[in-house]
Amino acid sequence: MRICCERMRAQLERGCPRHDDPYLCPDRLVVHSAEFGVWGLVVRGEGRMAVPIAFCPWCGTRLAGLGEAVRSSVGKDPA
Numbered sequence: 001m002r003i004c005c006e007r008m009r010a011q012l013e014r015g016c017p018r019h020d021d022p023y024l025c026p027d028r029l030v031v032h033s034a035e036f037g038v039w040g041l042v043v044r045g046e047g048r049m050a051v052p053i054a055f056c057p058w059c060g061t062r063l064a065g066l067g068e069a070v071r072s073s074v075g076k077d078p079a
């Protein structure tokens with residue numbers, strides 16, 4: 001998987017000693033679902049919930065996964 005920036009890399013690679021579950025960790029802002037291949041913004045207080053995002057909240061790079069899914073649902077580029 002391509003990591004767009006260091007902030008995103010830190011979110012992925014930083015393990016928290018106090019929270020095994022990233023949804024419970026206040027330091028964790030985004031999660032990556034390997035199952036669905038999308039990134040999500042963690043929503044607090046709603047159980048294990050995340051809002052899918054298509055762009056990196058820090059650097060604005062289009063993220064693989066949801067972005068790809070959206071594009072393929074729209075159709076292939078005529079080229």
Ligand SMILES: [Zn+2]
Nearest residue numbers: 004005056059
């Ligand atoms: Zn980024």
Ligand SMILES: [Zn+2]
Nearest residue numbers: 016019025026
């Ligand atoms: Zn934590």
